[in-house]
Amino acid sequence: MIIIPMVGLSSRFFKAGFTKPKFQLELSGETVFSRAVRSFEHYFDSERFLFITRPDYDTPAFVSSELERLGIANASVTTIAHDTQGQAETVSLGLKDTAGSEPLLIFNIDTFRYDYRKPDFIDTCDGYLEVFSGEGDHWSFVEPGAENSVLRTTEKERISSLCSDGLYYFKTRDLFETALSEARAKNETTKGEFYIAPLYNTLIKSGASIKYEEIALSEIDFCGTPDEFEALKKKFSS
Template sequence: MIIVIPMAGLSSRFKQSGYNEPKYMLSLWDKSVFYYAIHSFKAYFNQEKILFVCRDICNTKAFIDGECKKLGLQFYETITLEKETMGQAHTTLLGLEKSETKDTESLLIFNIDTFRPNFSLPITTDFSEIDGYLEVFHAEGNEWSFVLPDKNSNKVLKTSEKDRISSLCSSGLYYFKHTRDFKEALKFSMQNNITTKNEYYIAPLYNILIEWGMDIRFFTINLSEVVFCGTPRDYERLKQLNKKDIV
């Protein structure tokens, strides 16, 4: 399995709020936002490769090397992009292609601005029998990626972006049994211009795989098990809280 962390976003909301660094570089408690996001996968350090896909700004590659040293993470690769991308899915695709990741490798994608303390893959399913899964929680609001569930199982019937088709909201963690499936679904989206606000998001790709007859599942966690740091408001709120209560 390869764990991909797309981090080529513009951090536009942070820039507009006066922050001078990308959000993943910001200090939080005694570390950085990056540190806590990646620490989520401590159980898989130096077992599964972690691929960082970033833009060539603010000396990010050197920053990543320094943070990975603090984390004790050795099995990783950083792909640096020269241009802006067309969204998180596009960033992931470029990273996979440049890293020459095998199509048969399983793929786990997660955000750089979200913390998932003590993450581990679900143990309640046989991964050889499914083609992918999303991690979800119940929440209010319309700002999430959503899952429409089968009434009698944890099978995904449909996903949506910023369209509340259920109360099941994505935590931003996505699994694909084969990297090839992710790549082919995204290339189909690009060929048919299937975007959300002119960007390519990851959750909608599962709709294509479902149409192709693949088995996509969801696994539910408690909202308290995931920590968001994607907006200035989230960041400033976390700074006021006790680290021990969060991670």
């Protein structure tokens, strides 16, 4: 299952003068939503998609309309009407009665991943993160080991140059929920929120095989801030 949580408030965009959520904005005739979801175009006919939305700004109807236009064969939309304690909790709430054995592939609604394909090792690991070599300390990071193994992850703490692009895989929902439950029990939050990348540390400590896949910056674009949005407007119009 491919899961797109999208319950953020787009606060930076509204503060910058925009009047609707960032995923509803258009870039050269195509919405941010559509560009993000088309990251997984190769799997439109084979994977089940889950979109977790807020009820405001007519978002459920907007998403349903976009999904029909994109032609995704198997998609569902669930709505959360209250704030959550971060992306990990959002995903957990949105999964509802999803089977514990269901594989989870989680991605952001404000990132464009071009021509995504699952890595060859996906069937031999318990989870993986997609990363790129980047600057700054505002990312999730991995400490790399041998053969693309992850030794540990951090949130907003730079332990290597390998930054998460927001794509996270868990072999089963049960693994994800187990890690989240432990994070809740220990109140392991960053700025009061449960992020997804740190959940892998619990699994690593239990002996799970967590890997990373490094991609080039040319394979991805970020649209999470007004400045990034404006830069992409120029890029796509040139």
